[in-house]
Amino acid sequence: MTQSPAILFVCLGNICRSPLAEGALRAAAGEVGLDLHVDSAGTGHWHVGNPPDERAQAVALRHGVDISGLRARQVEEADFTRFTHIYALDSENLRNLRMLSPFDASAELGLLLDAVPGRTGQAVADPYYGGDEGFLETWRDVTAAAAALVARFRA
Ligand code: 4NP
Numbered sequence: 001m002t003q004s005p006a007i008l009f010v011c012l013g014n015i016c017r018s019p020l021a022e023g024a025l026r027a028a029a030g031e032v033g034l035d036l037h038v039d040s041a042g043t044g045h046w047h048v049g050n051p052p053d054e055r056a057q058a059v060a061l062r063h064g065v066d067i068s069g070l071r072a073r074q075v076e077e078a079d080f081t082r083f084t085h086i087y088a089l090d091s092e093n094l095r096n097l098r099m100l101s102p103f104d105a106s107a108e109l110g111l112l113l114d115a116v117p118g119r120t121g122q123a124v125a126d127p128y129y130g131g132d133e134g135f136l137e138t139w140r141d142v143t144a145a146a147a148a149l150v151a152r153f154r155a
Contacts, residue, residue, distance in 0.1 A: 014042030
């Protein structure tokens with residue numbers, strides 16, 4: 001049985017970067033009719049149940065993507081088997097994912113920007129403590145990654 005791709009994006013709080021990645025990939029996949037299951041989560045617990053940061057909601061909406069309905073949740077063990085691919089938004093979260101990964105994990109773990117030519121090893125910078133420009137930079141990073149993932153999963 002081949003499982004259709006199920007993709008989880010993981011950052012720290014699940015209120016800034018990973019919900020933007022989720023919104024960007026869902027939109028990019030929708031545009032070409034690509035069937036992907038997309039979700040996001042955080043390694044931290046502080047914002048569980050909260051909607052995305054207002055600044056994240058605003059930058060997405062300015063680009064035609066509504067992420068207001070998303071709610072933060074924490075990564076759980078079952079994610080490592082329910083998802084085929086788990087992408088961390090930075091290397092610290094990737095390290096934490098590797099530590100949380102159970103013995104029977106089947107998901108492929110990776111760094112999100114490794115999918116983007118020329119960006120290997122780079123982090124999607126945490127915009128939480130900065131201003132609106134940081135959120136625009138996050139949006140640009142996650143849309144570049146979403147385009148690369150759509151190309152990868154269509155192939
Ligand atoms: P995210 O951003 O990991 O992109 O959702 C953050 C959100 C909250 C915090 C840190 C980063 N925080 O420390 O509460």
